[in-house]
Amino acid sequence: MNITHILQSFIPTQKNNRSIFYSLCITSLSLLTISCSLTEIDSSNDFENNGRDTTALKRDFLYLKESLPPGLPYPDASFQNGLQQQIAYLNRISDKQYLLENTQTNTEDLKTVANEINSWLQNPAQQPQLIAHQLAGQDKRGNVQITGYYVPILPVRHLPDEKYRYPLYRKPTQRDENGNFPSREEIDFESALVGQDLEIAYTSDLVDNFFLHVQGSGVVEYEDGEQKLLSWGGVNGHAYRSIGKELIEQGEIDRADISAQSIRQWLADNPDRMRDILSANPSYLFFSEGPRDPVGAANVPLTPLYSAAVDPSVIPLGSILLAQVPKLDSYGNLVGHEFRLLLAQDKGGAIKGPGHIDWYQGIGEEAHFHAGQLKHFGKIWLLLPLNPSPKKLIAN
Incomplete structure (x- = not known):
């Protein structure tokens, strides 16, 4: 699908939106002679060939209502399975109103979208009766950072030994005198949870544990071959801090080179500084043992390459998204974008606001590579x- 053709086909659909659109067009003419400010995005995301469209119109609203493109990207069969899970989720939750800044919706509307897409899959000649609301993104020009996540498979032990000695924990019930749970540093480096019978399994690498926390879930394999899925089981309530951003700010890794792989390599090369860097993120995730299939915050199985983690205050769980996602070569270089439908079925501690979503890549090492x-x-x-x-709808 031609990106330029699709974007040109997006036309504001209501009179007030047209006037806003034309005003923005006039304003944008004065901006064409100057470069876009680097402060529009976080400095850690400002690297060459990052996929950001700096020529897009800037606006003051979270959502810009636009007409649906004439041809949606047709998904494969796995999307249909994920969509049925999405419909089941929407049918079992209570009706809820969502006031999303300048856009309003509700559970019933999300069901309508899912059913429209489902009907279109059965009969592609039948165009879904939908409207596309573009997110303002990180820079209010529509640019949303799209990162990837996956479900790793970790070898573990039921009991600790000399090699497998780093515990994965259930959520504790004990809090300190101020009602707080311990920080990452207190848990991982000061044994704050020892003796509370919270250990689920033991890994051989504290860095593996850290990335499992970032991913939010993972499959563990015990010494006897038994596999279990560890799912999100709560957090300690401390603020999330990206250690990638920390390493960039300290000048340790160039922002263009930051990835899960480069962070792992840096930690392996600098074991004496591992405590300080890992502890820079005081947020800590706990796990619960669940079914074999990875599930997201909507409590439905995740669909590789179609499920996404979102901020529910911006994108309600159960929504369907049209996404222009990055296409990368084998070296991680951006070579273009492609359109696809995504299912908002998960959330994450690092996914906040309209400028970031996390795109689920699947299980295992190949998914790990692409997510990284x-x-x-x-x-x-x-x-x-x-x-x-x-x-x-909620009245204004």
Whole structure:
């Protein structure tokens, strides 16, 4: 699908949006003579060929309502399975209103979108009756950073030994006198949870544990071959801090080279500084033992290359997204973008606001490789019904 053709086909659909659009166009003419400010995005995301569209119009609104492109990207069969899980999720939750800055929606509307997409999959000639609401992104120009996550498979032991001595924990019940759980440094380096019978398994590498926390879930394999899925089981409540950003700010890794692989390599090369760097992120994730299939925050199985982790205050769980996602070569270099549908089925501690989503890549090492390379910008549209039910919307 030609990106230019699709983007040119997006036309604001309401009179007030047209006036806003034309005003922005006039304003943008004065901006063409100057470069876009680097302060529009986080400095850690400002690297060459990052996929950011610096020529896009800037606006003041979280969502820009645009017409649906004439041809949606047709997904493969695995999306259909994920969509059925999405519909089941929407059918079992109570009706909820979502006031999303300048856009309003509700659970019933999300069901309508899912059913419209489902009908279109059965009959592609039948165009879904939907409207695309583009997210403002990190820079209010529509640029959303799209990172990747995956479910690793970690070898573990039921009991600790000389090699496998780093525990993965369930969520504790004991808090300190101020009602807080311990920080990462207190848990991993000061044994704050020892003696509370919270250990699920033991790994051979504290860095593996850290990245498992970042991913939010993973498959562990015990010495007898038994496999279990460890899912998100809560957090300690401390603020999340990216150690990638920490390493960039300390001048240890160039922002263009930051990835899960480069961070791992740096930690392996600098074991004497591992405590300080890992502890720079005081947030800590706990696990619960669950079924074999990885599940997201919507409590449905994740679909590789179609599920996404979002900030539910910006994109409600159960939404369907149109995404312009980065295409990378084998070296992690951006070679273009492609359009695809995504299912908002998960959330994450690092996914906050309209400028970032996490794209699920699957299970195992190949998924790990692709997830580790993704850090580039694309664009995201929240799909909502063309004709939402007025009685379901919150009055202004």
